[in-house]
Amino acid sequence: MSDHHNETFLSKYIFSLDHKMIAKQFLITGMFMGVVGMLMSILFRLQLSNPGESFAVLEWFLGEKWAPGGVLDPNMYLALVTMHGTILIFWVLTAGLTGTFANFLIPLQIGARDMASGFINMLSYWFFFAATVVLLTSLFVETGPAAAGWTIYPPLSALPQAIPGSGLGQDLWLIAMTLFIVSSLLGGLNYIVTILNLRTKGMSMTRLPLVMWALFIVAILGVLSFPVLLSASLLLVFDRTFGTSFYLSDIVIAGEALHHTGGSPILFEHLFWFLGHPEVYIILLPALGIVSEVISVNSRKPIFGYKAMVISLMAIAFLSFIVWGHHMFITGMDPFLGSVFTFTTLLIAIPSAVKVFNYLATLWRGSIRFTPAMLFAIGFVSTFITGGLTGIVLGDSALDINVHDTYFVVGHFHIVMGLSAIYGMFAGVYHWFPKMYGKMMNKKLGYIHFWVTFISAYGVFFPMHFLGLAGLPRRYYSNTAFPMFEGLTNINEIITFFAIVGGIVQVLFIFNFFYSIFYGTKASKNPWGSTTLEWTTPIERIHGNWPGEIPTVKRWAYDYSKPGYDIDFVPQTESLKEGEEEH
Amino acid sequence: MTNVFIVVISFLLVVTLVQLVRVGQLLGDIRKKDFNIVTESDNKRQSFLMLIVGLTFLTSCVWQYFAWNPLLLPSASSEHGVIIDELMRFTMILIISVFFLLHLFLFYFLHKYKKSSDKHKAYYYTHNNKLEFIWTIVPAIILTGVILYGLNVWDRITNADTSEASVIEVYGKQFGWSARYPGEDQKLGSYDYKLVGGANALGIDIDDENSLDDKVTRELHLVEGKPVLLKLRSQDIIHSAFMPHFRVQMNCVPGMTTQFTFTPTKTTKEMKMLEGDDFEYVLLCNKICGVAHYNMQMKVVVETQEEYDAWLLKQNTLSEKLLTQK
Numbered sequence: 083m084s085d086h087h088n089e090t091f092l093s094k095y096i097f098s099l100d101h102k103m104i105a106k107q108f109l110i111t112g113m114f115m116g117v118v119g120m121l122m123s124i125l126f127r128l129q130l131s132n133p134g135e136s137f138a139v140l141e142w143f144l145g146e147k148w149a150p151g152g153v154l155d156p157n158m159y160l161a162l163v164t165m166h167g168t169i170l171i172f173w174v175l176t177a178g179l180t181g182t183f184a185n186f187l188i189p190l191q192i193g194a195r196d197m198a199s200g201f202i203n204m205l206s207y208w209f210f211f212a213a214t215v216v217l218l219t220s221l222f223v224e225t226g227p228a229a230a231g232w233t234i235y236p237p238l239s240a241l242p243q244a245i246p247g248s249g250l251g252q253d254l255w256l257i258a259m260t261l262f263i264v265s266s267l268l269g270g271l272n273y274i275v276t277i278l279n280l281r282t283k284g285m286s287m288t289r290l291p292l293v294m295w296a297l298f299i300v301a302i303l304g305v306l307s308f309p310v311l312l313s314a315s316l317l318l319v320f321d322r323t324f325g326t327s328f329y330l331s332d333i334v335i336a337g338e339a340l341h342h343t344g345g346s347p348i349l350f351e352h353l354f355w356f357l358g359h360p361e362v363y364i365i366l367l368p369a370l371g372i373v374s375e376v377i378s379v380n381s382r383k384p385i386f387g388y389k390a391m392v393i394s395l396m397a398i399a400f401l402s403f404i405v406w407g408h409h410m411f412i413t414g415m416d417p418f419l420g421s422v423f424t425f426t427t428l429l430i431a432i433p434s435a436v437k438v439f440n441y442l443a444t445l446w447r448g449s450i451r452f453t454p455a456m457l458f459a460i461g462f463v464s465t466f467i468t469g470g471l472t473g474i475v476l477g478d479s480a481l482d483i484n485v486h487d488t489y490f491v492v493g494h495f496h497i498v499m500g501l502s503a504i505y506g507m508f509a510g511v512y513h514w515f516p517k518m519y520g521k522m523m524n525k526k527l528g529y530i531h532f533w534v535t536f537i538s539a540y541g542v543f544f545p546m547h548f549l550g551l552a553g554l555p556r557r558y559y560s561n562t563a564f565p566m567f568e569g570l571t572n573i574n575e576i577i578t579f580f581a582i583v584g585g586i587v588q589v590l591f592i593f594n595f596f597y598s599i600f601y602g603t604k605a606s607k608n609p610w611g612s613t614t615l616e617w618t619t620p621i622e623r624i625h626g627n628w629p630g631e632i633p634t635v636k637r638w639a640y641d642y643s644k645p646g647y648d649i650d651f652v653p654q655t656e657s658l659k660e661g662e663e664e665h
Numbered sequence: 666m667t668n669v670f671i672v673v674i675s676f677l678l679v680v681t682l683v684q685l686v687r688v689g690q691l692l693g694d695i696r697k698k699d700f701n702i703v704t705e706s707d708n709k710r711q712s713f714l715m716l717i718v719g720l721t722f723l724t725s726c727v728w729q730y731f732a733w734n735p736l737l738l739p740s741a742s743s744e745h746g747v748i749i750d751e752l753m754r755f756t757m758i759l760i761i762s763v764f765f766l767l768h769l770f771l772f773y774f775l776h777k778y779k780k781s782s783d784k785h786k787a788y789y790y791t792h793n794n795k796l797e798f799i800w801t802i803v804p805a806i807i808l809t810g811v812i813l814y815g816l817n818v819w820d821r822i823t824n825a826d827t828s829e830a831s832v833i834e835v836y837g838k839q840f841g842w843s844a845r846y847p848g849e850d851q852k853l854g855s856y857d858y859k860l861v862g863g864a865n866a867l868g869i870d871i872d873d874e875n876s877l878d879d880k881v882t883r884e885l886h887l888v889e890g891k892p893v894l895l896k897l898r899s900q901d902i903i904h905s906a907f908m909p910h911f912r913v914q915m916n917c918v919p920g921m922t923t924q925f926t927f928t929p930t931k932t933t934k935e936m937k938m939l940e941g942d943d944f945e946y947v948l949l950c951n952k953i954c955g956v957a958h959y960n961m962q963m964k965v966v967v968e969t970q971e972e973y974d975a976w977l978l979k980q981n982t983l984s985e986k987l988l989t990q991k
Contacts, residue, residue: 384790425812425816431808448778487952
């Protein structure tokens with residue numbers, strides 16, 4: 083393996099087979115989509131805080147058709163909400179997060195030259211890219227993009243008569259999602275095979291860094307659950323296009339009685355959430371893994387309870403397959419089923435609590451170094467606590483009756499899934515940037531980025547719990563149609579203010595990212611004093627990762643501040659001293 | 666013109682930023698140290714900020730609670746709503762305590778254990794099975810309590826006795842609601858979606874003799890203290906009948922009938938005395954259903970039996986409405 087075989091621009095940057103380049107492609111596409119999704123949220127936040135008011139910026143972005151006179155059209159509002167959810171959940175926090183860090187870290191941390199199949203890996207990105215193009219195209223069709231919510235429940239998503247977005251926009255959404263699922267499956271299989279087969283000598287499963295465990299489990303979750311969404315989408319395509327009745331029954335719409343009988347929209351909900359709930363953990367687990375690494379490195383302490391951390395990851399992943407019904411407590415399903423799902427759902431709180439306690443125990447008596455990555459990891463612990471706790475309300479079927487589909491839910495999942503995962507992603511980028519580009523990201527900009535993000539994110543999502551407890555449903559174009567919600571406008575103004583501040587400060591991050599790629603100060607080989615294998619590679623980031631032999635692993639990944647050593651970390655490649663216990 | 670200004674100002678801001686960062690880097694070069702390595706004073710400043718911002722955040726949570734408490738839903742207006750509210754209070758006290766406790770630990774540890782010198786080493790502590798067992802088992806026990814309590818409440822709500830309940834149908838379509846009362850025979854007539862059309866908006870089968878005395882209304886009237894069994898249907902897509910004051914919510918799904926039983930306990934008049942004259946109960950749609958989803962509502966009135974009877978008497982039966990037209 084050498085770096086010097088003939089590489090054209092095309093083979094190096096575009097159709098690259100190198101896992102590090104593919105990871106960067108995922109990251110930058112994910113960041114781009116993140117900006118798009120966030121801009122959308124700011125557009126509809128303007129409407130929510132100032133219902134019916136005219137904003138030049140809306141007309142500028144959306145045009146005369148979707149924002150006549152600068153006032154957001156209600157159909158476009160629903161389309162923006164739908165696309166915001168789709169983009170953030172799938173494009174940013176699934177592909178952007180897992181795609182980046184699984185591709186980048188797996189070969190480097192387990193000691194492999196590349197992924198098991200570089201070609202499949204490249205296909206995975208290009209399917210994702212195609213999905214991105216199709217999804218973005220749907221923004222420009224005449225009837226608007228999909229608007230039935232990111233959960234695309236039929237019949238709304240099946241009938242163009244019900245909402246304009248369910249025309250061509252929904253078709254493109256389904257095509258994009260199909261491409262996305264193919265990408266995710268190709269990637270997932272590759273991750274699993276690589277971790278199982280390509281670990282270097284000495285790298286037993288129990289010596290894997292936690293982020294490897296997280297990405298491994300996530301890949302399994304994805305491979306098991308995404309095909310279910312694929313089949314659900316295919317049946318929906320059949321209903322939409324070929325006149326079948328899987329999800330449709332007894333419908334009169336726009337004055338016309340449709341021929342469909344015998345189907346059930348609830349069937350779609352079951353299929354959808356069978357993916358949809360594991361998906362939440364597909365988003366969260368990589369962040370849990372990244373945060374475990376970053377906290378341990380920057381506390382200069384081994385992660386507390388490595389085994390418990392692995393087992394709780396597995397427990398969360400397993401439970402995530404048997405809790406999907408908690409999204410459906412009020413669909414009229416058998417109350418007994420509701421009880422079962424309440425039981426399994428609340429069980430997730432146990433492994434989650436273990437994780438939080440173990441993080442706190444890792445910080446306890448550490449020697450904490452506040453890098454920007456560490457700050458985001460800390461932010462993650464905070465949002466994981468806050469958002470996880472409100473899950474105990476929502477998972478309880480009896481309590482869910484009155485907060486279901488209100489802003490309480492919006493607050494809950496944005497904090498526990500959205501913020502936590504995005505903090506995990508930021509932590510990962512700040513932490514591994516020196517390995518990705520050989521440069522350091524600017525520390526001070528990182529600090530400002532963190533503090534403004536942390537404050538404004540809580541400013542956006544914490545007040546939403548109160549909106550929900552006041553009974554305000556989500557996906558409402560405005561709260562002015564009901565006198566009982568009139569007092570809530572002032573909370574909405576606060577939320578929008580913080581959303582705009584939080585949005586603007588992301589410019590700092592993007593600036594810092596691209597500036598540092600070109601003009602950042604040169605990074606040393608192991609700037610954070612980390613034990614794991616990726617920091618034994620040369621700064622030049624060559625094909626095949628290590629110039630000579632792949633190193634052999636002699637110990638676990640968390641020997642920080644080990645007694646008997648002068649420095650406060652012992653790399654995994656260092657042999658155990660005589661009489662030294664592993665841990 | 667303003668647009669030009671905005672573009673120019675943003676451009677200048679970016680340029681300023683670039684120059685500032687460069688100056689920082691050059692200064693670092695001159696002092697021969699890496700500008701981006703975290704120093705002792707960074708740790709001091711950031712951990713202090715963590716403490717201050719953290720405590721401010723916790724304080725602001727308390728402030729939000731007191732400032733916005735009056736905006737929240739009033740206490741429940743139904744029998745089962747009261748036990749839901751109790752369960753909610755119990756759960757909230759539990760999670761809010763844990764929220765404060767864990768955050769205080771987090772911010773305290775971050776402040777206390779900041780890296781202060783290179784000589785100081787962290788405590789090498791990999792695991793403690795006993796401790797980990799305790800903090801697995803304690804949440805498990807607490808959650809068992811939460812689960813049992815929650816399931817008990819759920820069971821009481823979903824297995825409510827419907828034998829005494831009066832049956833009312835609630836029917837949703839884009840973008841409005843109607844209610845159907847069974848009339849004197851206490852039986853709702855059958856329906857078929859293919860009959861929907863014209864004045865027969867609910868697709869009622871008029872050949873069914875139970876249908877003739879059914880009454881379709883634009884408001885939902887309920888009797889104080891009398892259990893009601895709502896039968897929910899939808900004409901087109903999934904809607905969700907949400908009555909937040911009663912802690913009632915159930916989806917309306919095309920092709921099937923769903924149901925919810927509850928007993929209202931406070932009349933609209935009583936609520937007006939408590940909450941102000943403009944108070945009204947309301948049934949709203951809580952499942953995304955299209956362009957006017959945000960305004961799909963029906964007025965709900967809770968009244969005494971006499972008022973209710975008088976109101977119902979005034980409503981036309983289906984036979985009056987449909988057959989006279991024929």
